[in-house]
Amino acid sequence: MKFRFTALGLLSGLLLLLCFSFVLLKPTHKVAASVGGQITGTVKLDGVAPKAKVIDMSKEPSCAQIHASKPATTEGVVVGSGGGLGNVVLYLSEGYSGNEPAPSQPATLEQKGCLYLPHVVALNVGQKLVITNSDQTSHNIHPMPKPGGGNPEWNKSQLSGSGPIEVTYNGEEIAMPVKCNVHPWMHAFIAVVKGPHAVTDDAGSFKLDNVPPGTYTLTAWQETYGVQTSKVTVAPGKPATVDFTFKAK
Numbered sequence: 001m002k003f004r005f006t007a008l009g010l011l012s013g014l015l016l017l018l019c020f021s022f023v024l025l026k027p028t029h030k031v032a033a034s035v036g037g038q039i040t041g042t043v044k045l046d047g048v049a050p051k052a053k054v055i056d057m058s059k060e061p062s063c064a065q066i067h068a069s070k071p072a073t074t075e076g077v078v079v080g081s082g083g084g085l086g087n088v089v090l091y092l093s094e095g096y097s098g099n100e101p102a103p104s105q106p107a108t109l110e111q112k113g114c115l116y117l118p119h120v121v122a123l124n125v126g127q128k129l130v131i132t133n134s135d136q137t138s139h140n141i142h143p144m145p146k147p148g149g150g151n152p153e154w155n156k157s158q159l160s161g162s163g164p165i166e167v168t169y170n171g172e173e174i175a176m177p178v179k180c181n182v183h184p185w186m187h188a189f190i191a192v193v194k195g196p197h198a199v200t201d202d203a204g205s206f207k208l209d210n211v212p213p214g215t216y217t218l219t220a221w222q223e224t225y226g227v228q229t230s231k232v233t234v235a236p237g238k239p240a241t242v243d244f245t246f247k248a249k
Contacts, residue, residue, distance in 0.1 A: 036210040037234035039196075041241050043088045043204045043220055047248025049079040050224075055185045062136040063114035063183075074185075075119040076224050084204025085222065085246060087120040089175060091197040092208075093229065094217035098195055102126035106166075109178075109188065111139045111158070116178065116188035120223070122197050125172060129190070131165040133158045140181040141165065143190060149173050151192065155181070174221050189223060220244045 052073035057064040078086035107123035109116060112134040123129055133139050138159045145151035150171025158165055169192045180186035191197070198206040208218075215233045225246040234240050 036212055037237060038239040039090075039208040039211055039218060039232060039234060039242060040239055041090075041206060041243045043085045043090075043200050043206065043222075043244045043246070044083040045077070045079050045085045045225075045248055046083070046245050049077050049248060052077070057114055057183075057185070060114055060137055060183060066113040072113065072115055075187075077222075078119075078202060080202040080204060082203065084200070084202065086200050086202045086204060087118070087222070088200040088204070088206070088244075089120060089122050089191045089193075089197065089221045090200070090206045090208060091122070091174070091191070091193040091219055091221075092195050092211070092216045093219040095215055096195040096212075098212060100195075102128075102168075106130045108132070109190070111135055111141075111180075111186070114139075114180075114183050114186060116180075116186055118188075118199070120175065120189045120191065120199050122175075122191040122193060122199050123169075124197075125170060125192055125194050126168055129167050129169070131158070131167070133160060133162060136160050138182065139186070141178065142181055143176050143178045145169075145171075145173055145176040151176065174219075174227075175223070191221065218242055222246060225249070 055072045055074065057067065075087065080086060102124045106128035107121055109121050109129060109131045114135060131141055138157060140157050142155040145153055151169045151173055156165055172194055173192045175189040175191035178188040178190060196208040196211045198208050200206045211234045213234055213236045218230050218232050220228045228244050230242050232240050232242050
C-alpha cells in the first residue's frame with residue numbers, strides 16, 4: 001500500500017512538472033514569434049527635379065473646379081523639402097520567406113478630382129484593394145499588368161455614386177500601371193509584394209514594420225528612375241536604417 005501511494009505521488013509530481021514547464025515555455029514561444037524589427041530611412045533625389053506639368057482638366061468642368069485655386073500637376077517625380085522623393089515603393093526583394101496571411105485591412109485607391117489617390121499604392125499578394133469614385137463624373141479603371149505575370153488585365157467603368165470595385169492580386173508585380181480611358185491624364189501604379197513594405201511620403205521618408213530578424217535585400221522602386229537595392233540586417237526589436245539617393249536625369 002505504501003508503495004502504491006509513493007508511485008502515485010511520483011506520477012502526480014511528474015504531471016505537475018510537465019504542466020508547469022508547458023506554461024513557462026508557451027509564452028516564450030509567443031514572444032519569440034512576435035518579435036519583429038523595423039526598417040526606416042529616406043529616399044532623396046540628387047539634382048534638379050523635372051518640372052511638373054499642369055494638367056488641363058477643362059474638358060471635365062466638375063474636376064477643374066476642384067483644382068481652381070491650385071491646378072493639379074503630373075506626379076511622375078514628386079520632390080519635397082530637402083530633396084525627399086515621394087511615391088517610392090520599398091519592399092524586401094530577397095531574404096523574406098514569411099507565409100503570413102494577407103492583411104485583413106484593404107488597401108484603397110480613390111478617384112477624386114479626376115486624380116488617383118494615392119498615385120502609388122502598395123499591397124500584399126492576396127490583400128483586397130478597394131477602388132472608389134468620389135467624383136461627379138464617371139471613370140474607367142484599367143490596370144495593365146505584365147503578360148504572363150499571374151495578374152489578369154481588366155477594364156471596368158465606375159459611375160459617379162456607384163459602389164466600390166474590389167479586387168485581389170495573386171502575383172507579385174512592381175509595379176503595374178493604371179489608367180483611365182475617359183480622362184487620359186489619370187495615371188497610377190499598383191505594386192503587389194510579399195511581406196513588409198512602404199511607400200515614401202512627400203518628404204521621402206519610409207518605415208517598414210514587423211520585419212522578422214534576418215538579412216534582406218531592400219529594393220526601392222520609382223516610376224521614373226527605376227530601382228536601387230541595399231543589403232540590410234534587422235535585429236529583434238531594433239530598427240535598421242537605410243537611405244537611397246536617385247540621380248536626377
